[in-house]
Amino acid sequence: MRTERKPTRLDRVFARLDREPERPAHIDVPRMSRHRVVLFGATLAFYLAIVWAVLDTSWLVRLDWQVMFFRPYQQWSELHAFVDYYVVLGQRGPTAVMVAAWLGWRSWRQHTLRPLLALGVSLLLLNVTVGAAKYGMGRLGPHYATEIGSNEMFLGGDIFPSGHTANAVVTWGILAYLASTPRARRWLSALSAVTSLGVGMATVYLGTHWLSDVLLGWAAGLLILLALPWFEPLIARSETRILDLRDRWRDRRRAAGLRPAGAPVVLTPLSGHDDAPAREPVGAGRAGSRPPAYLAPGPHTTRAERTPVTPAGSRRPQPERHHPRGTSPAGRP
Numbered sequence: 377m378r379t380e381r382k383p384t385r386l387d388r389v390f391a392r393l394d395r396e397p398e399r400p401a402h403i404d405v406p407r408m409s410r411h412r413v414v415l416f417g418a419t420l421a422f423y424l425a426i427v428w429a430v431l432d433t434s435w436l437v438r439l440d441w442q443v444m445f446f447r448p449y450q451q452w453s454e455l456h457a458f459v460d461y462y463v464v465l466g467q468r469g470p471t472a473v474m475v476a477a478w479l480g481w482r483s484w485r486q487h488t489l490r491p492l493l494a495l496g497v498s499l500l501l502l503n504v505t506v507g508a509a510k511y512g513m514g515r516l517g518p519h520y521a522t523e524i525g526s527n528e529m530f531l532g533g534d535i536f537p538s539g540h541t542a543n544a545v546v547t548w549g550i551l552a553y554l555a556s557t558p559r560a561r562r563w564l565s566a567l568s569a570v571t572s573l574g575v576g577m578a579t580v581y582l583g584t585h586w587l588s589d590v591l592l593g594w595a596a597g598l599l600i601l602l603a604l605p606w607f608e609p610l611i612a613r614s615e616t617r618i619l620d621l622r623d624r625w626r627d628r629r630r631a632a633g634l635r636p637a638g639a640p641v642v643l644t645p646l647s648g649h650d651d652a653p654a655r656e657p658v659g660a661g662r663a664g665s666r667p668p669a670y671l672a673p674g675p676h677t678t679r680a681e682r683t684p685v686t687p688a689g690s691r692r693p694q695p696e697r698h699h700p701r702g703t704s705p706a707g708r709p
Contacts, residue, residue, distance in 0.1 A: 405490075406553065408605040416602040423595040430515075430536070430588050433527045440586040441525060444518045448581040459578045466540030466575035471547040472499060479554070489615045491554050497607050498546050501600045506542050509596070510534040518583050538585045538593030544572035545597025553601055572597065 406412075429436040449456055464470055472495075479491035515536035516528040529536075548571050552564035576590030585593075 405608050406605045407608075412602055412605065416599065419595055419598050419602060423592065423599065426588060426592045426595065427513075430527050430592075431529060433525070436588050437527050438525070440518075440588055443580060443587050444521075444583065447583070449583055452581075455581070459581050463540065463575060463578040463582065465548075465571060466544040466579075468499075468539070468543045468547075471543065475547050475550065478551075482554075489618060490611060493611045493614055494554060494604065495550055497611060498550050498600055498604060501603070501607075502542060502546050502597070505600065506537060506539055506593070506596050509537055509592075510539065515586075515589075518586060535585055536589050536592060537596045538576055538579055538589040540579050540585075541572055541576035541590050541593030542597035542600075544568075544575040545594055546600050548572065549597065549601045553604060 426436070476492065476495060479495055482491050483489055511534055513536050514530045514532050514534070516522065516531045516533035517535045520533065521528055522531065545568065548568035549565070552561050552568055555561035555564050572594060573590075576585070576594060579585040580587055580590055
């Protein structure tokens, strides 16, 4: 008696995933609304204010030096091991791989390239804008400061704004940007904000960044997320072109695999099978070839039980034949 296997929780999860629609048509693409434009303008003003405050060697630079002399990594040394691991959440390589893996799975399940393309555009904007600001302003970090109280600008450094903070804002914030429901977007936005600020404070704790570097990095990452709706038409066109190229490639492969109409079909004998019977080639045989030998259907006898046969041309005399009684054999000449 056969009994059916009871479905497990994992089986129910995959069965639910199989019912997911092919394309997320119900997900609204973020647009550049008036509210978003106001937030973008306010963040840009905050960005420029931080830059001006550092260039002017204002109270913000004095606060940077006070935090540096406080040396948080010595005041709370028991947190050093945890902070060393936590700051990895802001490194570009590991975070990009983790987020790209998740968005790649979403793209495969939903049959759309928008999540991966949005991540690629955001990382490209991050490298261009933050990289240009870093090398353009050339600020030195706390460990390489040359003069107490100075802003350390235009001295060949590359820490202003903080790349770890900006990368954390963009990498984890893109998950909130691509969320499918408003509730998930709010929760992911709060989580990405807390994570990015924590990464920035971790760099200040370790002494690798000034406090103003973290504030500017947070503003730089937020500007990229707020500007992404302006790039949505480019993302849509890129997705259409990539999918068209994929369809053309599939059509070419299918056309190359089809046979032309009316082409003869060549049958080849099976090879590598021991149970396949050997067949003689059809056609005229060679001259002098022996006909095939057939075995009698009767039982086979051993060699001792067979009638001796004298081959032709043998010198051995023929055995005498037995004649019935009353008759005499013919005389020999």
